[in-house]
Amino acid sequence: MSGAHHYNPDDPPVLEVEDLSVDIKVPAGTLHAVNKVSFSVRPGETLSLVGESGCGKSITSLAIMRLLPKAARLSASKIIFDGQDLAALSEKQMARLRGNRIGMIFQDPMTSLNPVYRIGDxxxxxxxxxxxxxxxxARERAEYLLEKIGIINPTQRLTQFPHQLSGGLRQRMMIAMMLMCDPKLIIADEPTTALDVTVQVQILQLLRSLQEEFRMALILITHNLGVVARMADHVAVMYAGQVVEKGSSADVFRHPTHPYTRGLLECIPHPGQSATRNKLGSIPGIVPSLxxxxxxxxxxxxxxxxxGDCATAQVxxxxxxxxxxxxxxxPPETFAAGKLEKA
Ligand SMILES: Nc1ncnc2c1ncn2[C@@H]1O[C@H](COP(=O)(O)OP(=O)(O)O)[C@@H](O)[C@H]1O
Ligand code: SF4
Ligand SMILES: [Mg+2]
Structure with missing residues (x-):
């Protein structure tokens, strides 16, 4: 399990999201991509959003950043970041926040790095x-951060172009870029999915130690339960646009309760198997149309x-x-220890 608790549970949340929904107009009608999702994250805390592809993880994070596709409509009863209501901010104020007080890391660093400019610039x-x-x-901070993220010979690296770096190094540069402005919150969407397993582990360890040092809150989006177990203080399991289970990762791993979570945990490979096989989605059947x-x-x-009631009731x-x-x-007793074989 993770070396958790770099945060103080009594601190007020950096980000508080309540009943966040995103509807997207598609040719066939309205797609309910995210449905009343609520969570919060504190300074120094890691919250993992985990679930199969298509369950609404990325749309949730894009909604917070207000980077949704044009056809999407956002509603929420609360999106409070550092005491500020994000829904009330103008586009200009929001742009000032992005990449400054909220940092983002994506699966493919090339979406954020510009191929025609040197890293340092x-x-x-x-x-x-x-x-x-x-x-x-600025140059001094860049060099300082490159050293922090374990880059040898930072002065020379800063003169290179993104394509001259390996995938792992590029992701490190993305992290450095995000740290330039001292963000309070990082949203990392599958930050290591494209990398080799050994590099994945290094990048995650790096994120964890930086987060601890700078006391940043981290929302880590992943479909990899091994990553959650290693990194997260809290976890929100998403399915079909909803949070279906949430709690401290210790509690959720110890007493997985929703049949979906229990199914996912059965799919975790045993020690010795490759971490890339920690993929979700080996539960029979597919996600329903949204x-x-x-x-x-x-x-x-x-x-x-x-x-019977499962088809009609409000759950x-x-x-x-x-x-x-x-x-x-x-009720939870249904899923008490020893009954796992039924799920
Ligand atoms: N630009 C878009 N236009 C229409 N539907 C989209 C768009 N982006 C995502 N969706 C749909 O929204 C749902 C949630 O997607 P997403 O948040 O990307 O899932 P995840 O990140 O968990 O894999 C999916 O059904 C997906 O097909
Ligand atoms: S509400 Fe019904 S269908 Fe849904 S997880 Fe519970 S038992 Fe299964
Ligand atoms: Mg995604």
């Missing part, structure tokens, strides 16, 4: 744009426990224990 540019200091100061009205439990076509979150909840009509 790109790092400095970010700093000058957001912090407004001088070029010398277009049009959704009634009942979205997991029912894959659930061994499904019964809310219920508690397993303090701070650990799941979305299902059945």
């Amino acid at each position: 790109q790092l400095e540019e970010i700093y000058l744009r957001h912090k407004g200091g001088g070029r010398r100061e 277009v049009g009205r959704i009634d009942g439990c979205t997991f029912r076509n894959r659930c061994n426990y499904a019964f 809310g979150l219920r508690d397993v224990e303090d701070g650990h909840s799941y979305r299902c009509l059945l």
Whole structure:
């Protein structure tokens, strides 16, 4: 399990999201990509959003950043970042926040690095744009950060172009770029998925130690449960646009309760197997269409426990224990230890 708790549970959250929904207009109708998702994350804390491809992880993070596709409509009762209501910010204010107080890391660093500029110039540019200091100061910070992220010979590296770097090094540069402005929150969407396993581990360890040092909150999006186990303080398991289980990762791994979570955990390979096989999605069946009205439990076509009401009832979150909840009509006793074989 993770070396968790670099955060103080009494600190106010850096980000608080309540009932976030995103609907996307598609030719067939309205696609409910994200459906009333709520979570919060504190300074120094790592929250993992985990789930199969298409369950709404990326749209959730893009909604927070207000980087949604044009056809998408966002609603939320709360998106509070550092005491500020993000929904109330103008586009200009929002642009000032992005890459400055909220840093983002994506799966493919080339989406954020500009191929025609030297790394050093790109790092400095970010700093000058957001912090407004001088070029010398920017260069010093860039060199300092490159050393921090374990890059040998930083002065020379800063003169290189993105294509001259390996995938792992590029992702390190992305991390340095994000750190130029001292963000309070990092949103990392599958930051290591494209990398070799050994490099993945290095990058995750790096993120973890930087996060601890700079006391940043981290939202780590992944479909890899091994990554969650290694990194997360809290976890929100997403399915079909909803959070179906959430809690501390210790609680969720110890007492997985939603049939979907239990299915996922059964798919975790045993020690010795390659970490790339920690992929989700080996539960029989597919995610239902999210277009049009959704009634009942979205997991029912894959659930061994499904019964009549699951097709029609409103399924809310219920508690397993303090701070650990799941979305299902059945009580937690149904899923007590020893009954795992049924799921
Ligand atoms: N630009 C888009 N236009 C229409 N539908 C989209 C778009 N982006 C994502 N979606 C849909 O929204 C849902 C959630 O997608 P996404 O957040 O990307 O999933 P994840 O990141 O968990 O793999 C999926 O059904 C996906 O097909
Ligand atoms: S509500 Fe019904 S279908 Fe959904 S997870 Fe619970 S038992 Fe399964
Ligand atoms: Mg995604």
